[in-house]
Amino acid sequence: DIQMTQSPSSLSASVGDRVTITCRASQSISYYLNWYQQTPGRAPKLLIYAASTLQSGVPSRFSGSGSGTDFTLTISSLQPEDFATYYCQQRYAIPPYTFGQGTKVEIK
């Protein structure tokens, strides 16, 4: 299985801050990397697919980059509704399609 490792596991930030979350794959997954946002009691919501393509309706303050094994999710100016847990997920070739352990973004 391809292991996905996110860092940090949690972070504290203030409204307006720039936030960066990193995801590393245990082997190259090209650009087959997706990012999701989850708030308590809700299902994950797709933010970005194919490493850098913004899902329809997602604010432009979210962006993604990377390829191969190293990927980044950036929130350019953190908003109150962005306090949540973020997951990366690889969708490369053969199953299983694995998720990172999550990064919890908390209010500072």
Add this chain to the structure above:
Amino acid sequence: QVELQESGPGLVKPSQTLSLTCTVSGGSISSGSYYWSWIRQSAGKGLEWIGHIDTSGSTNYNPSLKSRVTISVDTSKNQFSLKLTSVTAPDTAVYFCARDSNNWSSYYFDLWGRGTLVTVSS
């Protein structure tokens, strides 16, 4: 718009079979070239993809669960289902159904049900 809704027992006894159904509303399960997935989330293992099916009935499963999992589809009812046999306490989780969409060669879960908590306990 298309919505997904999970249904099934919230409590299953150890060694028994967990059975869940996902109903697709607001559109046909057969329209478009999608896979239909089951994903679970537990405190111990985070988010775990269980498997998926397309409307021809072709399936892929997580190898770690493959011996215990069956996913089926009923296009006449606009539903797909999950069966997980011989459950134990570690199978306790919130179970989500999700649509597995694609854009060129990229696949992603773009639509999710709200999730249903299944507890394995006697």
